[in-house]
Amino acid sequence: MLASTCLSPSFLPIATAATHGLLIVSGNSGSRRPPRRMSGWAMATEPAASSSPRRDDTRKPHITLFIRTLLLMCKIARVAAALIRVLYLVAVAAPAKSLLAVAKVSFSLVNAPCLRYMNQAALGRSFTGTFCGDLLAGAMAHSWRLLVQGLTSLMFFCARADEYVRPPPSPLVFMAHDKPASHPQQVHISVVGAKNMRISWVTDDRSAPSVVEYGRSPGKYTASATGDHTTYHYFFYKSGAIHHVTIGPLEPGTTYYYRCGKAGDEFSLRTPPATLPIEFVVIGDLGQTGWTASTLSHIGGGDYDMLLLPGDLSYADTQQPLWDSFGRLVQPLASARPWMVTEGNHEIEALPVVEFAPFAAYNARWRMPHEESGSRSNLYYSFEAAGGAAHVVMLGSYAAFGEGSEQRRWLEADLARVARRRTPWLVVLLHAPWYNTNQAHQGEGERMRLAMERMLYEARVDVVFAGHVHAYERFTRIYDNEADSRGPMYITIGDGGNREGLALRFIEDHRSAHLSVFREASFGHGRLRIVNETSAVWTWHRNDDEYATVRDEVWLERLAAGKQSPATTTGRHTDEL
DSSP: OHHHHHHOOTTSOTHHHHHTTOOOOOSSGGGOOOOSSOOHHHHHHHHHHHHOHHHHHHHHHHHHHHHHHHHHHHHHHHHHHHHHHHHHHHHHHSOHHHHHHHHHHHHHHHHHHHHHHHHHHHTTOOSSSSHHHHHHHHHHHHHHHHHHHHHHHHHHHHHTOOSSOOOOOOOBOOOOOOSOTTSOEEEEEEEETTTEEEEEEEESSTTSOOEEEEESBTTBOOEEEEOEEEOOEETTEEOOEEEEEEEOOOOTTOEEEEEETTOSOEEEEEOOOSSSOEEEEEOOSOOSBHHHHHHHHHHHTSOOSEEEEESOOSOOTTOTHHHHHHHHHHHHHHTTSOEEEEOOGGGTOOOTTTOOOTTHHHHHHOOOSTGGGTOSOTTSEEEEEGGGTEEEEEOOTTSOOSTTOHHHHHHHHHHHTOOTTTOOEEEEEOSSOSSOOBSTTTTTTHHHHHHHHHHHHHTTOOEEEEOSSSSEEEEEEEETTEEOTTSOEEEEEOOSOOTTOOOOOBOTTOTTGGGEEEEEOOOEEEEEEEOSSSEEEEEEEEEETTEEEEEEEEEEEOGGGSOOOOOEEOSTTTTOO
């Protein structure tokens, strides 16, 4: 009502003029009806009106408009005062939850019709039934979309601003999709139990079948499996069909050829070995930049059995098409070897007030075997490799981990089930490092360390990998900020190629500096090769020009062997701290 009032004051009745002392002329001066009240201004103008009717006729419309404008301003002022009073009362008297509820309702009232328009437009249907109506609704919806995306991106980046200045970011490597809608894209695989593999992919065609055909020879498929698919919304983005199909049982160390959805290209995969040795590639904070492409190229240049990623995959940061681009970028490697991942802070993608479900894209796209390990959440889980010779635990830095939390109860039960005589190697991955001498992200993993470090120590975990800090750093074996030959070795490897650049500054006088054996701010990846039941070798490969230079190398002896001694190094890094 207020909006229409502002556009036109014609709603005011003519009788209002009489109540404010204006004469209403019916044709001649003798038929004038005097008002009840006569203001001084009206009385002063009446003789002039009587003696000069033509002049009066030209002045009355201006006077009427002036009075109506004054009345309209008074009404607007009263409404504004009432709104200010309500807002004041809400701000002072209402709790924070009420304010959030009001904000959510307001957002939904605007966002819901815009989302409906986007869905109708995507289907080629009219939203209003008229061309002009659709044109206007489209302009409003797209304006709202740009506003929301801009504000969310600004809020997201400001919330994660670091205390140091990073180098200029690398340009994104955006991978387009130019194949038919029914053809699979973003194909990646993950292990499910000892003999099964999950195949995941996306199709733009949401009615494409969730089926995988596979066999040991190219083009000859002797088996098939059917799964399911899901989709998700994020503001105005709606994903394609995200398919998940589990195939098996499969033979270990065997190459299989497969096709997704009965359309498109043929892919091949190799299952992990059932016995040692086994080689893991470890990369963190990958992203999709020129640096990322270099890291992936170096990884593909050498053989390995499985890839482990401790969080921060796509760096989509609410821009959902970047999830699609990331999936296409890693597909050549992720479709051939299992990729086992856990979440980082860039996977959260939740916003204050609105509270979109956190990890919506991550959980829909990167389904991990959490149910098989007794976990209720895709954010933390475990699995076995090399026939049970290695037990790998993927922890969630951004899931509740304190006393009484579901993750803590699950971890206690999971570690209790590990028989170290059968499983000599115990490896843990998480995102926010517990030990870190870099200026970036100082102390962000401390609460989780205090909550869980003793559990890992008592279970004799051999090595803990982390990401988050965009540099490489390796510590000696530690427990509770002191060197301890019975504690895990801690390695930070958040240097996969993210768009934010490297974390260049280390703190020389940090309290953990004496525990840091090697550190360098360069992009690269690591490889953990478990040779046998007692020995493993870790190498860090720096992206040095065209070659993945081995910059750090260390041999580990398993803690469950009884003989506990510090790890030995080959001396490749003796020229640096």
